[in-house]
Amino acid sequence: MSTALTGPRFGRRSEPAESRAQLPPPSQPQAQAQSPQAERAGNQGAPPPDSIVALRTLCLARLDPAVVSNMPMDQLVADIERLISELASQNRAQLNAREQRALAIELAHDILGLGPLEPLLDDDAVNDIMVNGPQRTFIERAGKTYLSDVKFRDTAHLTGICQRIAAAVGRRVDESSPMVDARLKDGSRVNIVFPPLALDGPYVSIRKFSKKTIDIQRLVEFGALTAPMAKILQVAGRARLNIIISGGTGSGKTTLLNALSRFIDVSERVVTVEDAAELQLQQPHVVRMETRPPSLEGKGEVTQRDLVRNALRMRPDRIIIGEVRGGEAFDMLQAMNTGHDGSMSTIHANTTRDALTRIENMVQMGNMGLPSRAIRTQIVGAVDLIVQVERQRDGKRRLTQITEVCGMEDDVVALNDVFLLEIQGQREDGTLFGRYRVNSVPPSFMRRLSYFGLDQPWADAIQEARQ
Ligand SMILES: Nc1ncnc2c1ncn2[C@@H]1O[C@H](COP(=O)(O)OP(=O)(O)O)[C@@H](O)[C@H]1O
Numbered sequence: 001m002s003t004a005l006t007g008p009r010f011g012r013r014s015e016p017a018e019s020r021a022q023l024p025p026p027s028q029p030q031a032q033a034q035s036p037q038a039e040r041a042g043n044q045g046a047p048p049p050d051s052i053v054a055l056r057t058l059c060l061a062r063l064d065p066a067v068v069s070n071m072p073m074d075q076l077v078a079d080i081e082r083l084i085s086e087l088a089s090q091n092r093a094q095l096n097a098r099e100q101r102a103l104a105i106e107l108a109h110d111i112l113g114l115g116p117l118e119p120l121l122d123d124d125a126v127n128d129i130m131v132n133g134p135q136r137t138f139i140e141r142a143g144k145t146y147l148s149d150v151k152f153r154d155t156a157h158l159t160g161i162c163q164r165i166a167a168a169v170g171r172r173v174d175e176s177s178p179m180v181d182a183r184l185k186d187g188s189r190v191n192i193v194f195p196p197l198a199l200d201g202p203y204v205s206i207r208k209f210s211k212k213t214i215d216i217q218r219l220v221e222f223g224a225l226t227a228p229m230a231k232i233l234q235v236a237g238r239a240r241l242n243i244i245i246s247g248g249t250g251s252g253k254t255t256l257l258n259a260l261s262r263f264i265d266v267s268e269r270v271v272t273v274e275d276a277a278e279l280q281l282q283q284p285h286v287v288r289m290e291t292r293p294p295s296l297e298g299k300g301e302v303t304q305r306d307l308v309r310n311a312l313r314m315r316p317d318r319i320i321i322g323e324v325r326g327g328e329a330f331d332m333l334q335a336m337n338t339g340h341d342g343s344m345s346t347i348h349a350n351t352t353r354d355a356l357t358r359i360e361n362m363v364q365m366g367n368m369g370l371p372s373r374a375i376r377t378q379i380v381g382a383v384d385l386i387v388q389v390e391r392q393r394d395g396k397r398r399l400t401q402i403t404e405v406c407g408m409e410d411d412v413v414a415l416n417d418v419f420l421l422e423i424q425g426q427r428e429d430g431t432l433f434g435r436y437r438v439n440s441v442p443p444s445f446m447r448r449l450s451y452f453g454l455d456q457p458w459a460d461a462i463q464e465a466r467q
């Protein structure tokens with residue numbers, strides 16, 4: 001088994017810079033600059049290691065970057081703990097076993113991971129991590145935001161971790177390139193803003209990739225929708241209706257899209273297009289594609305629009321776009337209108353009608369001069385169902401509308417709310433309650449449902465919902 005420890009090599013700091021490149025840059029110089037012990041160290045050669053700062057410095061000097069960067073976390077912690085204990089007794093440092101272990105974990109997290117953020121990344125109950133400079137990190141748990149006790153040693157410590165996140169995806173983050181989007185190895189999405197734009201030190205926002213998939217049954221258990229609504233969505237998925245999921249940030253769009261994707265038949269070839277891969281399709285025949293930001297020289301960008309266009313040439317049965325944000329809206333409608341039915345996407349909008357307006361605006365921006373009426377006709381031909389999700393004021397996420405796109409009335413798209421949530425009040429514990437208004441008029445795509453033999457299941461689910 002490999003070990004993190006090299007011989008007693010205190011001269012390590014004079015080695016070439018590349019050999020230390022994998023160590024967290026702030027730990028050594030920064031720690032020294034800030035502690036009186038370390039300052040003394042600078043003056044006298046070997047530091048009197050009577051403090052955590054000095055021990056950290058000594059310990060880092062003994063670790064071989066080439067070896068430690070490839071070690072499993074547990075083993076590295078164990079090795080460093082042994083090293084610290086050895087160094088502590090050699091140098092008569094006043095550190096008890098618990099402090100030694102804490103320091104070992106801290107060093108290992110700095111070397112292999114994202115430092116103090118590691119415990120938060122490991123905690124499945126944490127959905128979002130928001131770092132507002134080195135001293136304040138907020139987290140979101142079960143829909144509520146809390147201040148955590150995570151702190152970075154100083155700005156340089158946080159800066160080093162940000163630069164590591166950016167470097168892992170081939171980007172750079174510094175004063176000249178102060179805003180970066182990246183993704184962690186586990187799929188979590190990260191946004192970083194640096195000074196001078198960020199006024200209180202680097203800001204980091206992490207939307208964690210949820211490891212456990214939430215299926216439609218779980219959503220029913222959470223109270224996000226009713227069992228008959230789940231049946232309606234299942235029919236819609238199996239009948240290959242084109243579905244748009246609309247909602248605000250963090251309202252549960254991607255989660256619902258993942259859940260709906262379970263209704264796609266295993267025999268189908270599904271092509272997914274995303275800005276940051278989040279979808280977790282269970283089918284065997286899935287082709288996943290992700291956009292690419294421009295390089296540092298501003299070259300090589302591949303947009304969602306490029307990918308959707310390319311997807312059309314890949315003989316897909318269905319195309320799934322993580323979220324439509326721009327010009328690709330036009331190509332998505334084209335796809336939906338040309339035999340790639342059963343396609344799905346999400347959009348940022350406040351109501352199902354608003355979702356249509358947003359699509360229309362996106363198409364217009366990418367295709368100047370296209371008349372509104374023509375775009376609306378395209379939309380009516382393409383989109384069958386729009387589902388609205390909302391994170392409501394009690395912190396719960398619910399489906400508030402399932403809306404059918406019926407056709408055109410004059411110049412206006414006619415919509416029909418199959419389900420519409422009406423909030424009736426609030427319980428003592430703060431949770432909202434209400435009921436769904438159900439519209440039992442047969443939908444415009446009834447013939448399609450019959451073709452798939454799904455007209456009766458649809459009617460049964462509506463009937464059940466009205467009871
Ligand atoms: N109905 C729900 N109940 C509880 N948590 C949910 C529900 N829907 C989604 N979530 C959680 O909310 C967070 C945000 O969901 P996500 O689907 O990524 O939102 P969006 O795509 O709208 O930004 C995720 O952590 C997800 O697990």
Ligand SMILES: [Mg+2]
Pocket residue numbers: 253254255323
């Ligand atoms: Mg999303």
